[in-house]
Amino acid sequence: MNDHPEDLDVFKDLPNGAKISWGLNKQPTRGPKGELSISKIVEAAIEIADKDGLAAVSMNRLAGSLGFTTMSLYRYISSKDDLLFLMQDAVCEIPIPPDGEAETDWREEMRAYVRACVQVFREHPWFGDIPITSVPIAPNNLQVIDWALRSMRHFPLNHFEKMSFILLLSSYSRSVGILHRDMDRSILAGNSPETFSGMNYGAALKQLVQPDRYPDLYPIIESGAYTEENEQENTVGNDFDFGLERILDGIAHYLAVKTSGPLDPK
Numbered sequence: 001m002n003d004h005p006e007d008l009d010v011f012k013d014l015p016n017g018a019k020i021s022w023g024l025n026k027q028p029t030r031g032p033k034g035e036l037s038i039s040k041i042v043e044a045a046i047e048i049a050d051k052d053g054l055a056a057v058s059m060n061r062l063a064g065s066l067g068f069t070t071m072s073l074y075r076y077i078s079s080k081d082d083l084l085f086l087m088q089d090a091v092c093e094i095p096i097p098p099d100g101e102a103e104t105d106w107r108e109e110m111r112a113y114v115r116a117c118v119q120v121f122r123e124h125p126w127f128g129d130i131p132i133t134s135v136p137i138a139p140n141n142l143q144v145i146d147w148a149l150r151s152m153r154h155f156p157l158n159h160f161e162k163m164s165f166i167l168l169l170s171s172y173s174r175s176v177g178i179l180h181r182d183m184d185r186s187i188l189a190g191n192s193p194e195t196f197s198g199m200n201y202g203a204a205l206k207q208l209v210q211p212d213r214y215p216d217l218y219p220i221i222e223s224g225a226y227t228e229e230n231e232q233e234n235t236v237g238n239d240f241d242f243g244l245e246r247i248l249d250g251i252a253h254y255l256a257v258k259t260s261g262p263l264d265p266k
Contacts, residue, residue: 014137016078017085021138028075036068038076042086046124049087054126057083084130089138091124096147107248109151114173114244117144121177125185128178156258165251172247176240198227 011024019025020038027038044065049057059080063070077083094116121128136142145166152162186196194200202224211218217226224230236242 015082015085017082018137020077020082021086021089021140036066036072036076038086039090040066041073041076042083042090045083045087046090049126050124054084054129057087059083085138088127088130089140091120091127092138092140092144094120094144096143099150104151106151106155107252110148110169110248110251111244113144113148113151114169114176117170117173118177118180118240121174121181122184125181128174128181155255157255168247172244176243180240199229202227202229 011019011022014022014024016025041062045057045062048061048065057080059070059073062083063073066073077086097112136145148166148169149162152165155162157165183193183196187193192200198205202221205221205227209218209221214221220226223233225234228234
């Protein structure tokens with residue numbers, strides 16, 4: 001509490017989970033000291049969710065795994081919503097490179113940020129199952145955003161432009177992360193990578209997709225590009241990396257326009 005302003009009224013509208021994450025709520029004093037804590041409860045909940053999914057996380061199961069009563073957990077975390085909030089922020093505590101202050105390769109920093117975000121979805125598949133209900137307001141999540149903003153420290157952009165780029169990069173990493181997570185889940189369920197990519201359905205699609213109904217999709221189906229056939233002819237490489245590089249190209253173009261004026265359309 002000593003690190004926060006004395007006027008607690010400014011915090012009254014924060015969700016209770018956010019208050020807990022920032023240390024704005026008093027810790028329970030009842031019960032055997034040191035045997036139970038918010039961090040222990042959250043760690044146990046993450047372990048259950050990583051193994052069995054978000055639906056498996058309940059206060060009853062959590063209490064059983066920790067060897068305490070359900071009511072004892074509620075003294076620390078008062079609701080399932082608060083628990084989910086704390087779980088989300090806990091897995092956002094990822095390794096962040098030290099800040100060297102000196103100007104660095106912004107593209108490489110953005111790549112590292114996006115890849116780290118994608119990895120969270122793969123390591124904690126349930127992370128993408130929790131709906132987004134507000135802008136990030138928890139400490140670890142905000143630390144990740146601060147890291148992403150570091151790459152734009154020397155950009156000639158205003159705050160709104162920087163936050164728009166954060167949204168662009170975060171949205172891409174979320175989309176790719178969920179796609180990779182779903183592929184991981186599909187393979188763990190016994191499906192083959194060829195089923196997920198559609199390669200197993202290539203011959204059938206070539207019969208079903210005809211040029212009179214799908215004039216622009218038809219040649220792509222025929223070439224095998226739709227279902228990742230004929231990989232030796234792939235000039236793109238990894239789809240994720242290709243998409244990310246085009247986003248970074250767009251940012252570079254925007255910076256060029258900002259610093260030198262509109263480019264000659266010719």
